[in-house]
Amino acid sequence: MNPEALDVALxxxxxxxxxxxxxxxxxxxxxxxxxxxxxxQRTAVIALNGSITVEGVEVPIEQVTLEEDSGRKTGDTKTxxxxxxxxxxxxxxxxxxxxVIHDPEQAGKVAFAIGRILRATKxxxxxxxxxxxxxxxxxxxxxxxxxxxxQELELVSKAVGYEVQRQxxxxxxxxxxxQRNVKASDIKEEFVDITDILSDSESKIVQSALNQxxxxxxxxxxxxxxLLKRELIPNVRLGxxxxxxxxxxxRVGGIFHSDELPAYGIDSNHVEEVAKKLGCGDLDGFVxxxxxxxxxxxxxxxxxxxxxxxxxxxxxxxxxxxxxGTTVYLRPRPGAARxxxxxxxxxxxxxxxxxxxxxxxxxxxxxxxxxxxGTNHSLSPKLATQLVDSDYLLLFxxxxxxxxxxxxxxxxxxxxxxLRSLQREQVPVDNLQEDQLRRAFDLVSxxxxxxxxxxxxxxxLAFHPDGVAEEAxxxxxxxxxxxxxxxxxxxxxxxxxxxxxxxxxSKALGRMMNLVMGEVRGRADPRQVTELLRxxxxxxxx
Amino acid sequence: xxxxxxxxxHGGVLQKLRKSRAKIGSIxxxxxKSGEVFEGTxxxxxxxxxxxxxxxxxxxxxxVGISLDRTEKLEVIGEGEKxxxxxxxxxxxxxxxxxxxxxxxxxxxxxxxxxxTGAVQPALTxxxxxxxxxxxxxxxxxxxxxxxxxxxxxxxxxHWKGMAEEVAKKIANVAEGVVISHGTDTLHYTAAALSFxxxxxxxxxxLVGAQRSSDRPSSDAASNLTGAVALxxxxxxATVGVAMHRDLSDHIIVAHQGTRVRKCHTxxxxxxxxxxxxxxxxxxxxxxxxxxxxGVAKRDKSRKLVLESRFDQHACLIKFYPGMNPGMIDxxxxxxxxxxxxxGTGLGHVSGHLFDSVKKALKQEVPVFMTSQTIxxxxxxxxxxxxxxxxxxxxxxxxxxxxxxxVVKLMWVAAQTKSAGKIRDMMLQPVAxxxxxxxxxxAS
Numbered sequence: 001m002n003p004e005a006l007d008v009a010l011x012x013x014x015x016x017x018x019x020x021x022x023x024x025x026x027x028x029x030x031x032x033x034x035x036x037x038x039x040x041q042r043t044a045v046i047a048l049n050g051s052i053t054v055e056g057v058e059v060p061i062e063q064v065t066l067e068e069d070s071g072r073k074t075g076d077t078k079t080x081x082x083x084x085x086x087x088x089x090x091x092x093x094x095x096x097x098x099x100v101i102h103d104p105e106q107a108g109k110v111a112f113a114i115g116r117i118l119r120a121t122k123x124x125x126x127x128x129x130x131x132x133x134x135x136x137x138x139x140x141x142x143x144x145x146x147x148x149x150x151q152e153l154e155l156v157s158k159a160v161g162y163e164v165q166r167q168x169x170x171x172x173x174x175x176x177x178x179q180r181n182v183k184a185s186d187i188k189e190e191f192v193d194i195t196d197i198l199s200d201s202e203s204k205i206v207q208s209a210l211n212q213x214x215x216x217x218x219x220x221x222x223x224x225x226x227l228l229k230r231e232l233i234p235n236v237r238l239g240x241x242x243x244x245x246x247x248x249x250x251r252v253g254g255i256f257h258s259d260e261l262p263a264y265g266i267d268s269n270h271v272e273e274v275a276k277k278l279g280c281g282d283l284d285g286f287v288x289x290x291x292x293x294x295x296x297x298x299x300x301x302x303x304x305x306x307x308x309x310x311x312x313x314x315x316x317x318x319x320x321x322x323x324x325g326t327t328v329y330l331r332p333r334p335g336a337a338r339x340x341x342x343x344x345x346x347x348x349x350x351x352x353x354x355x356x357x358x359x360x361x362x363x364x365x366x367x368x369x370x371x372x373x374g375t376n377h378s379l380s381p382k383l384a385t386q387l388v389d390s391d392y393l394l395l396f397x398x399x400x401x402x403x404x405x406x407x408x409x410x411x412x413x414x415x416x417x418x419l420r421s422l423q424r425e426q427v428p429v430d431n432l433q434e435d436q437l438r439r440a441f442d443l444v445s446x447x448x449x450x451x452x453x454x455x456x457x458x459x460x461l462a463f464h465p466d467g468v469a470e471e472a473x474x475x476x477x478x479x480x481x482x483x484x485x486x487x488x489x490x491x492x493x494x495x496x497x498x499x500x501x502x503x504x505x506s507k508a509l510g511r512m513m514n515l516v517m518g519e520v521r522g523r524a525d526p527r528q529v530t531e532l533l534r535x536x537x538x539x540x541x542x
Numbered sequence: 543x544x545x546x547x548x549x550x551x552h553g554g555v556l557q558k559l560r561k562s563r564a565k566i567g568s569i570x571x572x573x574x575k576s577g578e579v580f581e582g583t584x585x586x587x588x589x590x591x592x593x594x595x596x597x598x599x600x601x602x603x604x605x606v607g608i609s610l611d612r613t614e615k616l617e618v619i620g621e622g623e624k625x626x627x628x629x630x631x632x633x634x635x636x637x638x639x640x641x642x643x644x645x646x647x648x649x650x651x652x653x654x655x656x657x658x659t660g661a662v663q664p665a666l667t668x669x670x671x672x673x674x675x676x677x678x679x680x681x682x683x684x685x686x687x688x689x690x691x692x693x694x695x696x697x698x699x700x701h702w703k704g705m706a707e708e709v710a711k712k713i714a715n716v717a718e719g720v721v722i723s724h725g726t727d728t729l730h731y732t733a734a735a736l737s738f739x740x741x742x743x744x745x746x747x748x749l750v751g752a753q754r755s756s757d758r759p760s761s762d763a764a765s766n767l768t769g770a771v772a773l774x775x776x777x778x779x780a781t782v783g784v785a786m787h788r789d790l791s792d793h794i795i796v797a798h799q800g801t802r803v804r805k806c807h808t809x810x811x812x813x814x815x816x817x818x819x820x821x822x823x824x825x826x827x828x829x830x831x832x833x834x835x836x837g838v839a840k841r842d843k844s845r846k847l848v849l850e851s852r853f854d855q856h857a858c859l860i861k862f863y864p865g866m867n868p869g870m871i872d873x874x875x876x877x878x879x880x881x882x883x884x885x886g887t888g889l890g891h892v893s894g895h896l897f898d899s900v901k902k903a904l905k906q907e908v909p910v911f912m913t914s915q916t917i918x919x920x921x922x923x924x925x926x927x928x929x930x931x932x933x934x935x936x937x938x939x940x941x942x943x944x945x946x947x948x949v950v951k952l953m954w955v956a957a958q959t960k961s962a963g964k965i966r967d968m969m970l971q972p973v974a975x976x977x978x979x980x981x982x983x984x985a986s
Contacts, residue, residue, distance in 0.1 A: 019578060023595045023607025032759055039759020045604045049578065065604075336603030340757070347591065347607055 001026065001044070001066075001348050005091035008123045009046040009066040010350070010358050012093055015117045015365065016061045018050025020355060024066075026345040030338040033331060034081050035070035037088065042342050043067040046093075054113045057106075060098030067092045078253050093118070099136070104157035104164070107135065111156045116366045122394060135160055142167035143314040146333060150321045158325030162233045166327070169232040170314045177311045180223040180283065184308040191217040191300050197273045198290065203265030205253060209290040216290040219300045220278040221258075221307050224285035229259035233326045238310065239287075244329035245306045246289060250299025256288040369393075377408035386416040395434050402438065403445035410451060411441060418455050422462065431465040432458060439469040453478040453522040481523045483532070490516055490529075490536050501540055509537060549586035553593025555610050559584070562616050569620035570598060574612045582606070583622045634679060640718035640775040642682040644671070645708055647701065647724050648692040674756070675764045682775035685717065694725025694732075694751075699853035699953060702732060706739035706851035709747055713847055719746045719774025721785075723767070726751035726805060726813065729784060733800035734950040735853065737782040737974035744845040748774050748785045748797055753811050762787055762811045769795020769825040777823045777832050780841045782974070787811035788824060796821035801947045801976035804917065817918060818942045819975075820984055852957035854880060859949040861885040861915055862892040871899035875908050880956045881965055883911045884937070885945045890914055890921030891928045897935060904936045907962040911938045911952070911969060913945040920981055938966055943977045951976060 006024070013020055028040035043065050050061035069092040071083035095114055101107045111133050118124050118131060133156050135147040145167070150159050198206050198216045206216065221228070228239040239257040246255050258275070262268045266288075278286055289299040309315040318334075319327035364372065366388045374384040377400060387396055392415040400408045415437075419429045440457045443449045449457065453473065460472040473479050481489070493516050494501060501508050509530075516529055548559050549566055564570055564584055572580045582598030585605055595607040596616075671678055671686060678684055689708050692701065705722060712720050724732055729751050736747060750770035752763035770785035773795070782800035789812045798816045807813035822838045825831075858879040860870060874882055882903060886892050890912040892900070903910055912932065914921050920942040923929030933939070940948050948969075955968040972978070 021606045022609035022612060023597075025597065025605035025607055027604055028758075029603075030759060037760065043604075045600075045606050048580075048606075063602075063604075336601065339603030341585075341605060346588070347595075347597075349592070349595070349607075 001345060002091060005066060006046070006348065007354075007358060008091070008121055009064060009093050010355070011121055011362065012095070012118065013047030013050065013064045014359065014362060015120065016047075016050040016052055016064060016095065016114075018047035018061050018064050020047045020350055021045055022350060024348045024350065026342040026347075027339045028342045029067075030334070030340075031070065035073065035083055035088075036068075037071070037085065040342075041067055041070060042345070043094075043339075052113060052117070054106075054110050059100060059110050059113075061095060062098050063094075063096045065094045065096075067094055079251060094134075099138075104160035107160045108153060108157040112153055115153065116389060119388075119391075119393070120363045120366055120369065122363065135163070137163040137167075139164055139167050141171055141314075143316045144333070145314075145316065145327075146318045147327050148318060148320050148330060150325075155321065155323075155325045159321050159327065162326050163319075166232045166236065167314050169230065170238075170310070173227050173230060173238060173310055174313070176227065177223065182223045182311050184311045186222050187304055187307045187311070188220075189301060189304050191219055191297060192278055194218045194274050194277060194288065197270055197277065198266065198288075201265050201267075201270060206265065206290045209292075212292070214291050215293045215296055216288060217293075217296040217300055218274050218278055218286050218288045219303060220280055221285040221287060222281075223283045224258075224307065224310075225283045226259060226285075227310075228257040228285050228287075234324070236326060236328065241329060242287060242303045242306045245302040246299035248329065248331065249302035250289065250291070250295050250297070252289050252291040252295050252299040255299065255303065256290075258285040258287070377412070379409050379412050383409060383412050383416065387412050390416050392416070392437075395437060399438055399441045403441040406441055406445050406451065414441075414454055414458070419458070422455070422459060427459050427462045429458070429462050431462050433465070436461045436467070436469060440472075443469055443473060447480055449473045449478050449480055450522050450525060456522070478522050480525075481520060483528075486520065486524055486529065486532055487536075489519055490533055493519065494533075494536055494540060501537065505541060509534060512537070550589050550591065551587050551593070551596075555593050555596055558610060558613075558616055559596070562618055564616070564618050565621075567622040568618045569622050570596070571615075571617045571619045572596065572598070572608055572613050573615040573617075574608070575614045576612075580606070580608055581619070635683065636680055639681070639683045641716065642684055642771050642774045643712035643715070643717040643720045644684055644686045644771070645705065645712070645720065645722045646686065646688045647690055647697065647705065647722060648694065671767075675767055677764075677768050678771055681768065681772050682718075684771070685712075687712075692725070694727040694729060697725070697728055697732060699735070699855055702735035702739065702853060703851040705732065706736055706849060709736065709740060710847055710849050713743070713745060716843075717745065719748070719771075719777075721767070721770045721774050722747070722749045724749050724751050726753060726786075730800075730803050730805055730814070731946055731950055733782060733784045733798075733803060734944075734947040734974075734976070735954070737800035737976070738951060738954040739849065739851040740782060741848040741850065741973070742845050743780050743782065743847055744843045745841055746774050746777060746779045746797070747782045749783070749800070750785045753787075753809060753813055762792070765792045765827055766795060769827060770797075772825045772830065773797050773823055773832065777825070778834060778840050779822050780839045780845070781822060783822055784814055785825075786814040788821070792827060794824050794826055796824045798822065799975050801951075801974050802944065804944055804946060806917070816984070817944050818920070818978075818981070818984070820982070850954070850958070853950075853953040854956035855953060856880040857949050857952035857956055858882045859885065859945060861945075862887060862896070864893065866893070866896065868896045868899040871896060871903055875903045875906055879903075879908055881909045881911065881952045881962075881969075883913055883940070883945060883948045883952055885915040886912050886921070887915060889919075889925050889929060890923045890932070890939055891926065892932070894928065894931070897931065900932070900935055900937060909938060909962050909966045909969070910936070911940050911948060913940050913943060913948050915945070917944070938969065940969065941977045941979065942981065947976050 010020055024044045024046060026042050026044045029043050031041045032039055045063060046066050047064045051058050069087050069090040071085040071088045073081060074084050075082040097110060101110055115131050133150040135150060136144055137160055138144040145163055147159055147163060150156055193215055195216045229237050231237050239259060243255045246252050256266060261271045280286060287303050289296045316333040318330045320330040321327050370384040370388045373379055373387060374381055387393055396411060396415055399411050423429050440454055444451045444454060456476055457469055457472040460476055461467055512533055516533055548556055551559055566584055566586050568584045570584050580598055582600040585597040585599050587597050594610050597605055597607050599605050689704060709720050729749055733749050748770045750766050752761060752766055754761045756763040766786055773785055783797040784803045785795055785797045788794040788796040798814060798821050799819060802817050802819040803814055804817050805813050806815045820835050823832060823834045856878050858874040860882060862884060884892060900910055912921050921939045923933045923939050955965050959965055
């Protein structure tokens with residue numbers, strides 16, 4: 001086991017007031033979605049029973065584990081899933097809170113608080129996805145649902161909200177099915193071959209599957225009419241839930257359900273004939289799958305299971321978060337049975353010496369850190385806190401040490417407020433490399449560009465991820481003017497405004513200043529401009 | 543059953559556990575001096591671990607180790623579910639399938655994991671196999687036999703003899719093919735040994751192993767076994783071979799010739815490579831199609847098997863390296879070597895400071911053979927002076943024979959004759975495709 005990763009996990013545990021284990025045992029957790037090439041993820045409990053206080057409420061930290069990260073899914077086709085494995089095996093710390101979070105906003109706050117403590121170790125990778133939230137959401141009469149891959153903090157409360165909404169909608173559907181007197185046993189695993197009915201369909205999906213020797217199978221869903229199209233959360237209907245199951249278990253491209261037909265090249269005649277062949281009544285629905293016979297059968301079996309669950313309960317699932325906070329079915333929820341010992345890694349004894357060493361070097365907590373930053377660099381408490389909560393604390397310290405003569409508060413403002421407002425303007429600030437940022441401030445420090453130009457430089461760099469700050473300064477014409485250049489410009493402006501100067505004398509300075517700055521803004525230090533302009537005006541008068 | 547003993551615990555922890563009447567599998571509650579409470583199932587401990595920690599499996603499946611020093615109280619609060627194993631029902635018999643004998647010698651190709659303790663138990667009755675690899679029962683009629691259970695590094699000439707005799711029995715018992723499961727480390731030595739021991743074979747005999755044990759989802763055990771059984775049942779070949787993955791994907795299982803195969807990677811699924819040759823046949827796991835290479839020996843049930851399974855262990859394989867002490871060769875001779883295979887550099891060279899020792903060996907009627915440590919290629923000792931010098935001393939080049947195959951052949955040859963001259967002659971006489979005079983382009 002990587003000793004540094006273990007140290008970070010132990011440090012993290014101490015910050016969360018969790019008790020480290022005496023001996024760490026590595027387990028294999030079976031993961032067969034392809035995201036781990038070994039088919040299992042190695043994971044170990046590092047500490048138990050911690051707690052943190054978030055806005056006066058104590059939140060138990062049940063467990064801190066050290067795991068290896070999985071591959072990142074980058075796409076899929078009908079028959080394969082594509083993963084990037086550059087993240088595979090990177091140490092990952094999992095912090096599990098107790099089930100004491102009662103509303104979506106609180107969930108967001110707790111996630112934020114844990115993220116701050118994680119960052120305090122200064123060992124957390126910067127960028128999207130380096131801190132992810134897996135949410136366990138359950139409601140009364142609902143089920144425990146694990147939502148994976150919430151990458152942005154802002155999404156936590158939204159995802160929780162949607163999940164609550166989805167479970168409530170499923171319970172409503174269940175009650176409605178019960179009112180219609182449907183029992184799970186009424187949904188029969190009987191698939192009817194309707195290949196002949198669909199053989200003249202104009203649907204490309206149907207035609208291509210049938211041309212490859214596939215079959216069109218249909219399944220009756222008694223009394224489901226109208227419920228399949230019931231929206232649970234935006235863009236997720238009961239039919240969608242069934243489709244995702246069919247895709248997962250049957251390797252099919254999708255399903256057609258009666259609430260969305262006629263459409264997709266299946267016309268009303270087809271629908272009528274299928275309903276007739278299945279013996280559907282007015283309230284009955286049906287599902288069609290067109291694929292190889294084996295896949296179609298597996299797909300419909302999954303639909304049967306999901307339909308039976310719809311009558312009985314909200315099924316326990318692991319779901320994946322979409323960027324908008326809605327979720328889709330990912331896989332069934334695994335239990336403790338998928339854990340078994342990793343025999344290739346011997347147990348690691350932690351030992352008192354190690355704990356003492358880590359204890360003595362415990363990083364300061366965010367509040368302390370902010371206070372210290374404020375004092376050392378004369379930052380306002382607000383700015384210092386923002387900096388601690390940003391991804392740029394380390395970079396800030398480097399820049400301030402390196403770029404002499406640039407005010408720390410200026411650096412801090414750019415790295416926090418300015419970048420955030422650029423982001424709001426849809427500037428892709430995530431593209432900015434640390435080196436680009438460092439060099440931009442360097443140029444200010446050397447006097448090659450004005451500090452007013454930094455934002456424009458960064459904006460340019462965000463759109464040119466391969467560019468360097470020097471290039472940005474030249475491209476944007478933001479290089480500082482020499483004294484001679486400045487004097488020439490000032491002379492010109494003074495000459496073309498002779499009357500103004502003559503009439504107002506030294507009082508013309510303010511207005512003249514505006515005119516000159518209009519030409520040289522971003523390329524000259526205003527103090528220098530004032531100085532040169534004043535002496536020029538003196539000259540003109542004498 | 544061993545799981546019920548306090549496996550792996552010793553010293554103070556063992557005493558404490560005994561006193562509390564705890565058993566492996568008991569549900570235990572530990573209360574620490576600071577008042578923390580841990581509950582879980584008592585798990586066996588590795589035999590080499592210290593005597594101060596207790597391992598519990600918590601309810602969520604994680605194992606944790608708790609120090610005895612920190613423990614105030616240890617109570618047994620329940621008995622866990624006893625490990626049980628329901629015997630799978632025997633596989634359905636499909637009519638018209640070929641009979642394939644599976645002989646198990648060890649390795650983890652067919653095993654099941656007790657998920658509670660993580661213990662790996664072998665599974666090798668026909669019913670077990672069918673439950674672990676259900677595909678098998680639709681490929682062939684399986685007859686299984688556990689010959690012994692050894693790590694492959696412990697397998698040697700005595701085991702080879704036992705395997706060869708068992709294979710002869712199975713063939714006499716009209717098996718259409720024989721599959722031998724075997725640990726992978728020395729699989730290619732065994733493959734070479736059986737190639738020499740079983741002459742004139744009527745059906746294929748395929749050794750099979752797994753690079754990843756079957757307790758890992760990435761295991762190649764089931765796919766290799768499926769491929770081996772399919773090739774043994776249906777491929778029109780009659781050779782001793784090794785059936786393993788062709789590449790990294792679970793797609794093609796290839797059969798390599800037993801005398802021309804070598805393990806070339808510690809862990810990859812395609813660790814076994816045909817050296818200076820191409821695989822004999824391949825099996826497509828998806829389509830079930832079999833492809834044969836040109837010129838392979840075909841099945842012929844009328845052929846009469848000739849068994850010659852003696853091996854003389856007084857054979858020696860010495861790898862040359864810069865700075866090698868010539869005393870290594872002297873010591874091989876003085877400890878009774880009846881022949882020495884040198885694994886020389888490049889085209890077949892060793893340093894001039896070994897010449898005296900080589901000379902001494904040859905003078906004492908110990909033939910010296912040359913192979914190359916480059917693994918691929920053919921020795922040619924006529925290209926450089928050192929090679930010519932060695933030839934002149936009386937060293938015998940072994941063409942394109944793999945060093946490992948050469949030492950196995952030397953053991954086999956030495957068991958059949960007392961004469962050094964005869965040993966030399968027999969080494970140069972191809973017996974089981976171990977050596978060819980023509981170098982072919984290998985398929986990549």
